[in-house]
Amino acid sequence: MKLSMPRFDQAAVLVVGDVMLDRYWHGATNRISPEAPVPVVKVEQIEDRPGGAANVALNVAALGAPAWLVGVTGQDEAADSLAERLHAVGVDARFQRIASQPTIVKLRVMSRHQQLLRLDFEEPFRTDEAALLAEVSTLLDKSKVLVLSDYGKGALKNHQALIQAARARNIPVLADPKGKDFSIYRGASLITPNLGEFEAVVGGCSDEAELVAKGLKLLAELELGALLVTRGEHGMTLLRQGFPALHLPARAREVFDVTGAGDTVISTLASALAAGEELPQAVALANLAAGIVVGKLGTASISAPELRRAVQREQGVGRGVMTLDQLLTALEDARAHGEKVVFTNGCFDILHAGHVAYLEQARALGDRLIVAVNDDASVARLKGPGRPINSVDRRMAVLAGLGAVDWVISFAEATPESLLEKIRPDVLVKGGDYGLDQVVGAEIVIRQGGEVRVLGLVENSSTTGIVEKIRRQQ
Template sequence: MKLSMPRFEQAPVLVVGDVMLDRYWHGSTSRISPEAPVAVVKVNQIEDRPGGAANVALNIAALGAPVALVGVTGVDEAADSLSASLDAAGVTTRFQRIAHQPTIVKLRVMSRHQQLLRMDFEEPFATDAQALCAEVDALLSGVKVLVLSDYGKGALQNHQALIQVARAKGIAVLADPKGKDFAIYRGVNLLTPNLSEFETVVGHCLDEPALVTKGAQLMHELELGALLVTRGEHGMTLLRPGHPALHLPARAHEVFDVTGAGDTVISTLAAAIAAGEELPQAVALANLAAGIVVGKLGTAAISAPELRRAVQREEGSERGVLSPEQLLTTMDDARAHGERIVFTNGCFDILHAGHVTYLEQARALGDRLVVAVNDDASVSRLKGPGRPINSVDRRMAVLAGLGAVDWVVSFAEGTPENLIELIKPDVLVKGGDYGIDQVVGAEIVTAYGGTVKVLDLVENSSTTAIVNKIRSQ
């Protein structure tokens, strides 16, 4: 399955559900209390993070997608903290604030990255379901996906009203369910229970065939568009009517904390589907995202650059031969990590020691080196009949094998000006006895504040000389 990075900025999503504040008290432990056999934590840091449906919205915003959030809170400091954090992340919030009821707070006491204690402050909300549905209806204009993030805390009182108002507008509905009654999610486009939640409803599944059979029956009974069962270390299973089951293995390299992993899954799914991805591709992206987030401490969001880098690893485009489109995506990620891009170009028909030295020197001028290679037709125009000796695919393959070279791309024009204009390298490098004003693309690079460098070539190293010597034998 081929993956690509969706255009999340064009994927507006609305999240409705149970918002909560995840609060962390961090501190050191060096002694046991004289009052009871418990550790004494000297708190030196307090950290607040959006949790529940608020974490789903935060994850969507971190991917770069426009997102609004509807939920229920109290009228208190915790609600103010939630609003401030979400506003800072670019999330549009519409909270139904209920006096005399506390905002849900999950307080975790942490020491040396280990959770020692969790305390929950919560009461079921007396939500005004009609007002909440009207708020959702007003926000659906322009939205492509509605997410129901249900933690069973009372924000969602009339699931069917929300589902029907969205479906009537042609908006896909995704639901992360809670409880034993999945009938309240009837008609959603995608339901995303974890294995425990799924088995609570359908019964224990001895193996994957049993899971598939019971999942198919559930989809039929509830008229679901699709069912995604997240299975922890066993990955995910996507079921769709009329399609074979799709089993995806877990992608985590190291599991540090599974808190909020389900939020990451549904947020990535929602943003990817809103961006136009087909469901199998969206699920694969969500699987990659979950593999990243379980390596983090506590409730966390993953960013677009993190997901983009995971996609590049998946597609093998961290290094090597790329198309211009792949190169742009890869460079976006490199720049998001503060890396400096160096660009050079040439025919590189027969690679020799002079080329290797030159490319190593070019690479030393930045963090990543792009080598643009003339295609075969342009080499023939430049060098004459009988050239190139090696086809462009072979020339690029050899260059990609050099330690100094990160990415190799070809171009068909006589000069790489169009490519330089497209990718806008930080440093443009050319080898030879040139003035900077003679380097092709120099004006383009200097115009946007880039740097142009001319490097000396190694003496007595020339592809043309090698070719002539071979021909004279």
């Protein structure tokens, strides 16, 4: 399956559900209490993170998508902490604050990256359903996807009213379900139970065939658009009526903490769909995102650059020979990481010591080096009959094998000016005795805020000289 990085900046997502604060007390454990056989933790750091539906909204914002959040909290310090942290990452949070009830807080005591104890502070909320629906209805007009993040804590009581409000506007509804009654999600575009939640509703599944059969039956009964069952180390399974089951393997290299993994799945899925991705591609992106987040400690999110790099690894476009589309994706990631991009170009017909030294000098001017190579027809026009000696695919393969070179791309025009307009390098490098005003493309790079450098060449090293020497010895 071909994956690409969606444009999340216009992918507005509305999250509605049970918000909570994940609070962490970190400290060293060096002794056992004299009062009871329990470790004593000297608390040295207190950390607050948005949890539940708030973590879903946080994940949406971390991908660069506009995020709204509607939920219920108390009128207390925990709600203030939640609001502050969500606002800091760009989430527009609309809390229904109930003074007589506490904000849900999950307190975890941590030592040496291990969880020793969890304490929950919560009561089921007495949500004002009409007020919540009114708030959601207002925000739906700005949104492309609605997410129901249900933890069974009481914020969501009128599921059907919310689903119907979204469907009336042709807005997809994604639900992360809770409990044994999935009928409350009837008519949703997609629900994302984990395997345990799914089997609690449909019964145990001895193999994938039984899981698929029971899943398709549930789809029909509840009039769902799709069903995504997350299956831990076995990956995830997407079911749709009229389509073969899509089984995706787990992508985690190392599982450190599964806290919030379901939040990452549904947030990535919702953001990708809001950005216009087809459902199978959106699910594959969510699977990649889940593989990243379970390698982190505690309730965590992934950023757009992290996901982009995972997509590049998936497509095999980390380094080497690239198409223009692949290169532009790689460049977007490089710039997101603050990397300086260097560009040079040439025929590189027979690679020699002068080329290697020159490319190493060019690479030293930045963090990434792009080498643009003239295709065979343009080399013939520049160098005359009998050139190139090596075809463009062979020339690019050799260049891609050099440690100094990150990306190689070919071009057919007489000059690389069209490429320079699209690539916008930070540094344009040319070798030889050129003045800056003689370097092709210099004006383009300087206009875009870059610089132009001319590097010397190694003496007595040239492809033309090598070719003439070979001809003389024949």
